[in-house]
Amino acid sequence: MAGGNLDNAKKQKADEFYTQLSDIERELKHYKQHFKNKTVFCNCDDPEYSNFYYFFISHFEEFELKKIITTHFEIGKSSYMLEYEGGSDVKGDKDTVVKRAIKLGKKSKLKQNFQQGKQGDLFETEPVRSYSGDFRSPECIELLKQSDIVITNPPFSLFREYVAQLVEFKKKFLIIGSKNAITYKEIFKLIKENKLWLGYGFANGNAFFSISNPREFASGVYDPKTGLVKFRNVGWFTNLDYKKRHDDLLLYKEYSPSDYPKYENFDAINVDVTKEIPLDYDGVMGVPITFLDYHNPAQFEIVALGIVGSCDFTSNRKMEILDKNGKPTGKYTVNAKGTLYKKYNPDTDRKPAFKDFETGVLYSSLYARILIRRIK
Numbered sequence: 001m002a003g004g005n006l007d008n009a010k011k012q013k014a015d016e017f018y019t020q021l022s023d024i025e026r027e028l029k030h031y032k033q034h035f036k037n038k039t040v041f042c043n044c045d046d047p048e049y050s051n052f053y054y055f056f057i058s059h060f061e062e063f064e065l066k067k068i069i070t071t072h073f074e075i076g077k078s079s080y081m082l083e084y085e086g087g088s089d090v091k092g093d094k095d096t097v098v099k100r101a102i103k104l105g106k107k108s109k110l111k112q113n114f115q116q117g118k119q120g121d122l123f124e125t126e127p128v129r130s131y132s133g134d135f136r137s138p139e140c141i142e143l144l145k146q147s148d149i150v151i152t153n154p155p156f157s158l159f160r161e162y163v164a165q166l167v168e169f170k171k172k173f174l175i176i177g178s179k180n181a182i183t184y185k186e187i188f189k190l191i192k193e194n195k196l197w198l199g200y201g202f203a204n205g206n207a208f209f210s211i212s213n214p215r216e217f218a219s220g221v222y223d224p225k226t227g228l229v230k231f232r233n234v235g236w237f238t239n240l241d242y243k244k245r246h247d248d249l250l251l252y253k254e255y256s257p258s259d260y261p262k263y264e265n266f267d268a269i270n271v272d273v274t275k276e277i278p279l280d281y282d283g284v285m286g287v288p289i290t291f292l293d294y295h296n297p298a299q300f301e302i303v304a305l306g307i308v309g310s311c312d313f314t315s316n317r318k319m320e321i322l323d324k325n326g327k328p329t330g331k332y333t334v335n336a337k338g339t340l341y342k343k344y345n346p347d348t349d350r351k352p353a354f355k356d357f358e359t360g361v362l363y364s365s366l367y368a369r370i371l372i373r374r375i376k
Contacts, residue, residue, distance in 0.1 A: 019153045019176060021051040023201075028055065030200040030242045031174065034149065035063040041147035042070040043135045044154045044162075047082045047098070052151055054094050057101045060086050069143055071110065071133040079110045079132035081143065113137045135162060144169055149240070151175070160186050163237070167195065174199060174238040181237070182289055183368055185309060191292065192302045198292050199236025200244060249294045251279035260285075263340045264363065265315035266306070268371055270342055282376065286340055286369035299375060306369035308338025319354035319363065326351035326362075340366045 042052045047070040056068045068084045087104035091097065112130035114137035134140060135154070144150070144165070153176040154162040164186065166173050181187045182198075190196035253259075255278035260269040268284035271277050274291045286306050295302070304311035313335050321331045336354055344352040344362035352362035 019051055021055060024051055024055050027174070027199055027201050027236055028059075028151075030244075031238075031240050032063060034172065034240050035065055037064060037066045038148040039067040039069065039146060040065060041144060041150045042068070042152045043140055043144065043150060044073070044152045045070050046072050048072075048102070051094075052153070053082075053101075054098060056151075057084060057097055058091075060084070066148075069147060071135075071140055071143065073131070073133040074110075075129060075131055076112070077132065078112055081108050081110055081133070081139075082106070083108070110137075110139050113139055135165065141165075141169075144171065148172060149174070160184055163187060163190070163196070172240055174236060174240055176234060177237050179233045179235055179289075182292065183305060183307070185305075187237075188305050188310065192304070194297050196237060196239055197245065197295070197297075199238045200242050201236060246296055246298065248296055248299050249275070249277065251275075251277055253278055255279075255281040261342050261345070263342050263366075265313040265335060266311060266340055266371070267314065268340075270340070270366060270369070282374050284371050284373050286366065286371050289368055289370055291370055291372065300372045301375050303371040303373055306340040306366065306371055308335070311371060313338070318357040320357060322352055322355060322362075324351065328355070332357065336363065336365050340369050342366065 040056055042050060042056070045052050047053045050070065053068065053070045056063070056065065059065075060068070066085070069081065071081045072079045082102060082105055084101050084105035087101070092100075110132045112132045114131040114134040116129055116131065131137065135144075135158075148171075150166060150171050150173040156178060159177050159181055162175070166175075167190065182191065187196065253276050255269075260271060260278060260281070262269055263286065266284075266286075268286050269278075269281065271285050271287045274287055274294060277285060277287060277291075284303055316335050318332055318334055319336060321329050321333055321337075323329050333354070341354065341363045344364045349364045353365035354363045355361070356363070
């Protein structure tokens with residue numbers, strides 16, 4: 001489905017996903033206060049095609065920008081960068097606006113200065129490719145140093161590396177990524193430390209893209225009339241603040257042991273619905289990842305991600321893995337494949353996922369949970 005196709009795109013490095021102007025407009029309007037006299041860098045965008053570049057040219061005066069820098073990516077030959085510092089009469093349709101901005105701005109050549117691959121012996125040779133305009137190239141890093149805010153849709157296959165670079169150079173940013181990135185240990189660490197959070201419109205999770213091979217990656221969500229594909233597991237990641245992020249999540253439900261069972265392998269209660277977080281429980285709680293859509297760092301502390309490697313599980317019992325229908329598979333695991341689990345409740349749980357090897361007790365596995373604690 002849509003999410004799986006996005007994962008396929010990431011794995012196969014099909015990274016040419018062009019963001020639609022409507023998605024950019026809906027998100028950027030919430031950060032206008034951050035842009036006065038700032039240099040914006042769009043370092044993963046074809047300036048003659050990118051809607052990011054078009055948006056900032058069209059809103060240059062409204063956002064009171066200082067400069068826009070964008071770089072074009074090319075494999076195997078030199079490319080270019082564009083700088084724009086404002087100008088008169090940049091109005092009209094996209095093609096007119098971009099051409100006018102290019103004429104008013106500064107176009108500079110980029111070299112082939114980032115190489116990937118290696119040359120070995122006859123049987124282990126990897127092709128060496130040169131990339132011009134790659135965000136990892138020395139030229140683009142120098143441009144990054146000159147910039148204040150980075151706004152773009154970075155390559156899906158390089159999301160970890162891309163964010164790491166932004167953090168290294170202490171840049172403000174607003175970028176698009178897969179919701180799955182929340183569970184990457186490098187990204188979750190930044191979320192936990194309040195150095196990165198979800199954008200204003202992340203909860204929607206829908207975005208339309210123009211891509212070169214829509215039928216391959218977007219079966220069922222490709223619209224032949226528009227040529228666009230719709231992905232449901234993408235959103236915005238940022239370190240730019242906005243007002244809604246400081247609104248408390250309004251809670252109404254009181255704690256009871258029957259409604260909030262404890263996990264078998266961690267001292268925390270399970271909460272299935274974010275809005276049903278108990279208002280009177282002060283211990284650790286496991287909540288759905290969607291909690292981050294509403295997270296106010298002054299209301300709750302993020303403790304860990306409920307997977308192996310992020311929290312220390314307290315149980316290591318051997319269990320048989322059950323299939324989606326709750327039937328035995330003859331395969332076994334220790335500690336429920338490194339996820340949180342609780343005793344199976346036939347009244348509330350769909351199907352059990354594991355059976356204790358020694359006692360036969362059934363357990364339910366929980367989809368990735370974020371462990372939180374109320375800030376008193």
